[in-house]
Amino acid sequence: MEKDFLRRLLQELGAEENDVVYTDDLVVKVDGSASTTSKLPFQTWKDFGWKNVASALSDLRVKFAEPLLMLVSVTAPFMDVAEEIIEGVKEAARRFSLRYAGGDLNEGIEAVVDVVMVGRAPAKIGRVPNPGDLLITIPHFGYTSIAYKFWPAAAHPTVKRGVEMLKRPEPIWPLPLLECVTASMDSSDGLADVLWTMAKGVDIVVTQLPTTDDVEAFAEDRQLDLEELVFNGGEEYLPVFAIRPNCEVRPPYVAFAEVRPGQGNVWWRDKPLPWRGWSYFRRG
Template identity: 30%
Template sequence: MESRYKKLGELGEEGVLEKIISKYIHEPLPGEYLDYPDDARDILPISPRILMNIDGYSISSMKLPWRTWSDVGYVAVAGAISDQIAKGAVPRDIMVSLGLPPSMEASVVEEIYRGIDEASRDYNLRLLGGDTNSSSTPWISVAVIGYTTAKKPPSRRNARPGDIVVVTGVYGAMGYVAINGVEKATHKKWVVEATKRPRPFLETAIIIAGNYRGVHASIDVSDGLGYALGELSKRSNVRIVLEDKPLYYKELEEICSGSTHCLWKHILNGGEEYGVVLAIDPRLSDKIIDYMKKFRIPHKIVGRVEQGYGLVFEKEEISIDEIMRWDHFKGWVSIL
């Protein structure tokens, strides 16, 4: 029987690695020596500053009804590299670990790695290896190494009064899922298309790295835009005044029937949009915005930073306690 039709318990860990995963692992570049099946890889740096991060996910929380197993692999990679992009790093190398039940068909692993491979091709990444484990609850973890020329990558702690706030990406689709539920979302074509394989904009990293003196703070939008804005405010000990909405899906206008409150609620809640919130020095904002236009990164100036604390809506369309984020242990919780 072809290996992809067997159960993981039949193939065993070595069989899964040899027959499925190994064909997706990238070969060493000239000057690199370690390769599969070694347990570690040596890599040659391509920039003076190295960034590292790791993201883990419960597969059940990622497996929306309209996502295939390959979509799950793709989104896991996209989410992991989003953290690097927000700090001005170009992600280059990834390693992936999976925890799966022995009763799962090997074809699922094949599909997940097909999505990982597609993401690797889209973002010019190298899959260097990883690990597989037995787990009653399926999970996936992606570790990333990236490189930046920025001498001082922007943290989420350095937004300053006077900065302008820029948000990249388009919002409202995952907010629709969070507010209206998966069943209703399944029947909205625009929601399905927007959330099937959300994609970060790699060019954002290039802009941040090249203009790091003007980007005082940044955070990626993986847990909802409201949470990202609130976190930037909290960690920087400043107030963020929202004067305009970011880019959002126009289908929301019909759904909200002219209610600004409804629009804000869908825009701020959600997650997995993988845009970036940036607090930018106003003296360099025109230059940075111009680069975003040239790279065709969807973006909008949404407000400003001032002394104080918290999020403030200039027209008070929404209460702060209506902004939620997904907590892996508690479920949906208020950002307060």
């Protein structure tokens, strides 16, 4: 599995497992995806360009890092596909005030986008919280799961919202106080993945589902498993921060889990959380 392999690799390199690479006061991130496995049927090539930028930005922002510049390497089968992807990249750069400084362009049989961001970080923030911390997030989980399942019926406002989140994610959420934050991750491979990744040497007990009335109503109406929608989605680009217990939780954030001493379990309603998040190379 991809995550185990990356873990082994980072250990071998003597590198810390984190969402960004720190060097002096800089953070560097490369984040990409291939269209055959990651472009959704309702995404245009522009959306695909935008999405890859948003995904990299999300990783920097959750670490409180200010992006200094962005480079984008595009592989594409045709020039017009490359042009559309880069148009989407430029739209995202404008929207998020990023300095798009150039990149590389190559020909291949499918579109692959790799986004590089270099930023400056006021502090180094890892992934693993301390016992006693609270986990907070913006409670908008579930929309992307609904969009994956129901997108051709995008007339329903809840599906529509999910589709919009997947087409044009906007990871420019407000940030909590830096001095309150002990760890952080953004959810790109699903909330379950975030929780299992953060639960290293500690346990995490989820106390409520970070979602909306909309999503709950939609799930009830269609008799969907609400928990699966919330935990097993992906590409929400929503932040999860671990904060010290004495810190105040202000909107749009809610506390949804507690960190306890433990051996790396994630608990939901007294059972281990059954989902693990999304991963490549499952078949292998």
